[in-house]
Amino acid sequence: MSNVQTAAKPTLAYVSLALGALGVIAGFLVPLIAWILGLAALATGFMAYRQPATTKLGQIGMTVGFLAVLVGVFTFTSIIA
Incomplete structure (x- = not known):
């Protein structure tokens, strides 16, 4: 395995954490963005x-991505109700 492949390994994990955290934050404002970021x-x-x-x-x-999807669903149902 080359150095480039070894260095790129943790990048996916950190991107996943960042997308999930942004999804949770955005979930309180716009549920659609929370769903997209949570699924990503x-x-x-x-x-x-x-x-x-x-x-x-x-x-x-x-786990954080799933939480972002749940926050989006909660916000969406709160807006509709």
Whole structure:
């Protein structure tokens, strides 16, 4: 494995965490953005989870992404009701 591939491994996990955190924050304002960012965090977290070096960060990223989707659903139902 080259140095470029080794250095890129934790990037997916950190991107997943960042997307999930932005999704949670945006979820209180615009639910659609929270859903998009949450699903993107779930996808990148799953890709990071498949790599042995970033398994734990991938799990955390998927959890935060799922939380962003839930915040978006809560905000959407609050607006509709």
